[in-house]
Amino acid sequence: MQNLTWKIISSTYIHKGPWATLRKDVCQMPDGRVVPGYFVLEYPNWGNAVAITDEGKILLVRQYRHAAQIVSLELPGGVIEPGEAPEDGIKRELLEETGYSFNDIEQIAVVYANPATGNNHTYCYIAKNGKKTNAQNLDAHEEIVVEEYTIAEVKQLLAENKIAQALHCTNLFYALMKLGELK
Structure with missing residues (x-):
C-alpha cells in the first residue's frame, strides 16, 4: 500500500484556548514536497x-x-x-x-x-x-x-x-x- 502519511517538520501555536487551539504545521509529503503552512484546529474530544x-x-x-x-x-x-x-x-x-x-x-x-x-x-x-x-x-x-x-x-x-x-x-x-x- 502506498504511504500517504505526511511528516510534521515543525508546529507553531497561533492561539491556545480552552475550547479551540489553532496551530500551523510545516509538513513534508511522502514524495518530498513541503507544505509550508497547514492550519490545524485542536479541539477536545x-x-x-x-x-x-x-x-x-x-x-x-x-x-x-x-x-x-x-x-x-x-x-x-x-x-x-x-x-x-x-x-x-x-x-x-x-x-x-x-x-x-x-x-x-x-x-x-x-x-x-x-x-x-x-x-x-x-x-x-x-x-x-x-x-x-x-x-x-x-x-x-x-x-x-x-x-x-x-x-x-x-x-x-x-x-x-x-x-x-x-x-x-x-x-x-x-x-x-x-x-x-x-x-
Missing part, C-alpha cells in the same frame, strides 16, 4: 449519546448555539475531560444535562467532525434504561431544555432535517440501525 429512558423515549436537548445563531435540537453530550475515560465522560454529561442516570451504555462509533482541519473525534454511544435521578447541573453558560421523543418521532425529525448537528445525526443513524429501526 467529545461524546454524545442516544439516551433512551426506561419508558422507551429518546431524550433530546434543546439549546442555543451562538456560532450558528440557532436554537438546536441535539443529543445530550459534551467534552470528554482530560484524563477522563470516554464512557465516564458521557455518563457525567448525561447526568449533568438531563438528570438521568444510565447503567447500560455502549459505544457504537467514533467519528471525526472534519479530519481535514480538526484533530479531535467524537465518541458515539447508545444509553438504555435511563432513570431520572437528579436535577440538571448545568455549566454557567448553558440553558438546556430536555425533551422526550418516541423513536418514530425522532425518525420524522431526521426526515424533516430538524436536527442540525451533523455528529448527532450520525449517532442517531448508527443507533437506529443497531436498534433495527432503519427500514
Whole structure:
C-alpha cells in the first residue's frame, strides 16, 4: 500500500484556548514536497449519546448555539475531560444535562467532525434504561431544555432535517440501525 502519511517538520501555536487551539504545521509529503503552512484546529474530544429512558423515549436537548445563531435540537453530550475515560465522560454529561442516570451504555462509533482541519473525534454511544435521578447541573453558560421523543418521532425529525448537528445525526443513524429501526 502506498504511504500517504505526511511528516510534521515543525508546529507553531497561533492561539491556545480552552475550547479551540489553532496551530500551523510545516509538513513534508511522502514524495518530498513541503507544505509550508497547514492550519490545524485542536479541539477536545467529545461524546454524545442516544439516551433512551426506561419508558422507551429518546431524550433530546434543546439549546442555543451562538456560532450558528440557532436554537438546536441535539443529543445530550459534551467534552470528554482530560484524563477522563470516554464512557465516564458521557455518563457525567448525561447526568449533568438531563438528570438521568444510565447503567447500560455502549459505544457504537467514533467519528471525526472534519479530519481535514480538526484533530479531535467524537465518541458515539447508545444509553438504555435511563432513570431520572437528579436535577440538571448545568455549566454557567448553558440553558438546556430536555425533551422526550418516541423513536418514530425522532425518525420524522431526521426526515424533516430538524436536527442540525451533523455528529448527532450520525449517532442517531448508527443507533437506529443497531436498534433495527432503519427500514
